[in-house]
């Protein structure tokens with residue numbers, strides 16, 4: 001179905017150049033496996049697994065069947081003061097798949113909601129313990145934690161913040177994109193020392209005022225920045241030393257993308273709070289989650305007043321929605337039954353070798369990768385740092401490949417089911433697009 005310019009007008013699209021899009025619409029019509037089909041009938045390889053969501057591939061019949069069954073059986077159930085079995089089943093499954101010490105799961109509808117929930121949990125935890133001064137958050141430059149007020153405040157992407165003014169009280173440590181690490185494969189060698197900046201911020205603000213540090217263990221939106229060796233361990237040590245909660249935003253890394261279920265497992269550092277979203281339902285139905293340890297949960301329970309009282313005054317109408325839970329349980333079964341983590345591990349070196357081949361291009365200034373994720377930084381067009389990635393993205397699309405562009409980077413995150421040939425095809429499309437622009 002094609003839409004006229006007039007029909008395209010009413011929808012104010014998210015994170016989209018609306019004017020450019022509506023003059024040049026890019027409309028998907030269907031999807032199966034690793035491919036979309038657009039409204040012109042062209043097959044397009046899904047080089048970002050949707051938005052880092054659809055690692056198990058599109059059109060998974062197991063998920064469709066679970067969702068349809070659930071819709072017919074229990075389409076909605078009130079999440080406040082009432083429950084249904086699937087959200088408990090899913091919480092147990094999430095606990096099983098996340099590192100030990102993370103034992104309680106709060107459901108949200110998106111990554112952004114998971115972040116704001118995590119931030120409220122952190123502040124509420126300290127207040128409940130009689131330490132109300134601990135309200136400040138520390139984020140990291142270039143960090144992306146969604147678009148709600150808390151997430152924007154702790155986030156470190158200027159473009160996402162500057163229109164909206166002050167949100168939460170937050171300071172930031174430096175990002176880990178270092179000159180000496182350019183073209184690193186996997187975890188960069190240099191950069192653990194950057195974690196020590198947290199000590200500086202503790203000196204400045206005092207730990208008695210700091211609730212939590214939030215980082216993406218691997219920064220996705222900034223253009224795939226794997227953590228330098230030893231960096232996350234150092235953050236963990238400093239947080240422990242000063243009684244600052246450590247939040248890992250695993251909205252992208254959560255469930256499989258790194259080759260382990262979580263980045264915490266892959267990098268062997270366990271946070272106090274973990275947020276999850278994108279891959280949990282394979283992108284089919286919105287769902288997010290916040291996972292915490294027993295200490296946080298039991299603090300709320302013990303200080304919650306009489307047992308009929310609500311211990312944490314927070315939740316969403318759709319928290320733990322039965323259809324989303326059905327989709328998530330089916331997705332997590334697929335990840336395990338199809339051994340998709342093994343596939344990510346097997347294909348990661350293929351992506352790494354292929355993507356680092358792009359170094360030959362004069363327009364490429366840096367390349368980074370880990371698991372099935374890669375980021376390619378491009379030389380800026382004079383005065384227009386965002387333009388070249390946009391042009392590369394459109395050129396890839398002409399060749400039948402969907403990639404994401406953001407800031408001065410191209411991001412690749414093929415589905416876990418992608419094979420060698422498809423990964424080479426994807427990287428070749430980027431190479432040819434760069435050649436055409438050079």
Ligand SMILES: Cc1ncc(COP(=O)(O)O)c(C=O)c1O
Nearest residue numbers: 110111112144145146249251252
């Ligand atoms: C690390 C991270 N956190 C949070 C979010 C926000 O998730 P959502 O778009 O589902 O609100 C994203 C989305 O890209 C993300 O990458």
